[in-house]
Amino acid sequence: MSLAGVRHLAGIAGKDRRLIIGLMSGTSLDGLDIALCEVSGAGFDTEARILKFETADYSESFRSRIRAVFAKTSVDLEALTLLHPVIADTHAELVLDALSRWGVSPAEVDLVASHGQTIYHAPRSLHGDEASPNATLQIGDGDHLSVRTGIITISDFRQKHIAAGGEGAPLAAYGDALLFSAPDRARVLLNIGGIANYTFLPPSEGHAEAFSSDIGPGNTLMDAVARQHDPSLPYDRDAALARAGSVNDALLRRLKGEAFFGLSMPKTTGPELFSMRWLERHLHSLGAQVSTPDLMATLNRFSAETIADAIGALDPIPEIFVSGGGARNPLLMENLAHLLPGASVQTTEALGIEPDAKEAVLFAVLANELVAGSMETFRGRIRGGPAVTMGKVSFPD
Ligand SMILES: Nc1ncnc2c1ncn2[C@@H]1O[C@H](COP(=O)(O)OP(=O)(O)OP(=O)(O)O)[C@@H](O)[C@H]1O
Numbered sequence: 001m002s003l004a005g006v007r008h009l010a011g012i013a014g015k016d017r018r019l020i021i022g023l024m025s026g027t028s029l030d031g032l033d034i035a036l037c038e039v040s041g042a043g044f045d046t047e048a049r050i051l052k053f054e055t056a057d058y059s060e061s062f063r064s065r066i067r068a069v070f071a072k073t074s075v076d077l078e079a080l081t082l083l084h085p086v087i088a089d090t091h092a093e094l095v096l097d098a099l100s101r102w103g104v105s106p107a108e109v110d111l112v113a114s115h116g117q118t119i120y121h122a123p124r125s126l127h128g129d130e131a132s133p134n135a136t137l138q139i140g141d142g143d144h145l146s147v148r149t150g151i152i153t154i155s156d157f158r159q160k161h162i163a164a165g166g167e168g169a170p171l172a173a174y175g176d177a178l179l180f181s182a183p184d185r186a187r188v189l190l191n192i193g194g195i196a197n198y199t200f201l202p203p204s205e206g207h208a209e210a211f212s213s214d215i216g217p218g219n220t221l222m223d224a225v226a227r228q229h230d231p232s233l234p235y236d237r238d239a240a241l242a243r244a245g246s247v248n249d250a251l252l253r254r255l256k257g258e259a260f261f262g263l264s265m266p267k268t269t270g271p272e273l274f275s276m277r278w279l280e281r282h283l284h285s286l287g288a289q290v291s292t293p294d295l296m297a298t299l300n301r302f303s304a305e306t307i308a309d310a311i312g313a314l315d316p317i318p319e320i321f322v323s324g325g326g327a328r329n330p331l332l333m334e335n336l337a338h339l340l341p342g343a344s345v346q347t348t349e350a351l352g353i354e355p356d357a358k359e360a361v362l363f364a365v366l367a368n369e370l371v372a373g374s375m376e377t378f379r380g381r382i383r384g385g386p387a388v389t390m391g392k393v394s395f396p397d
């Protein structure tokens, strides 16, 4: 960091509109979502437009390096240490590659907003140690990204949330409230990624608080079973396996008995809890063989029911806008429509944001808030969420 760097950042903060690249690599480990956004204003005046978007697929070898340290209580510390810069360097390469294909020079971009890769998420509800705080770890260091791309980088968004009393997730409410609140009606933004989470947005004209909460597994268990069935299958494409099976009601009841579903909202979880080990424990206690298609049909219904239970508890049920890869699972969407009869369900496309890009845009908006907004924007606005701006600044020089 230099005085010139600080002046450059102050200049970016003073602009009417900023070009910000939002980066998200989620729990599905499918690739890096890269959203080049034009963001203007700040706080409730924020407007974000996606100029370009792509998901840059990870190579199988990169994915298996991440998987080796992902959501595990014991890992090879050297492998983890190496991945910290390796993830950042890989993300930087993917960004530079996308920019060159889009004909955009890095010098035109004001900020990179990088979520990094969550390696382990440990809210108290998971680790159970009252003497230890909520904790979460994202790797893919911001300094490396900044030096490699030459662009000021904002990263590591979740630590401030925890330091100020939150669980470090979901952060969606902060961006959703700024971008999608309607003056006169309530909305739900539902994201079905590896983990399903939702944001409740009250009418912005009132004084009610927004909140976002994880719900449970979206695709993570279905993806793991698909991979176990056929290692070349990244997920149950178009729900082909689930459609060939039937729901095992006894298993479904066991899965829904998980204590996490009894906790009040907002709450967070991850593949640390909802893992193959967790599923195998339930299958074992069931004491009966379940075929892969039946297991997939049951998991599909399980995700749909837990989502419908969470949204159905809101009275009246607001209009629903879906994002994340789960929106592409046709049986999951049919199950949801069946369980929430009469509810208006659309994708976030109806709000002008491509569903796969929504989380990457969220981090662009959080970076925008850090440089040009104010923590006061969020005071008393987000239930269970401290009034904070989030992210750490890395300078390329
Ligand atoms: N055609 C399809 N049929 C079924 N499922 C699909 C299809 N396309 C995508 N998916 C699901 O979407 C997932 C990817 O979703 P997404 O990219 O939103 O996850 P993520 O961002 O990694 O997760 P999170 O939000 O939990 O971090 C895939 O792993 C798969 O389960």
Ligand SMILES: CC(=O)N[C@H]1[C@@H]2OC[C@@H](O2)[C@@H](O)[C@@H]1O[C@H](C)C(=O)O
Residues within 6 Å of the ligand: 026, 027, 118, 121, 136, 168, 169, 170, 171, 172, 173, 193, 194, 195, 196, 197, 214, 268, 269, 270, 359, 362
């Ligand atoms: C710790 C972590 O990475 N959590 C992710 C994950 O993926 C979905 C869900 O679990 C959500 O809580 C969160 O991401 C989104 C972007 C959020 O913070 O809103």
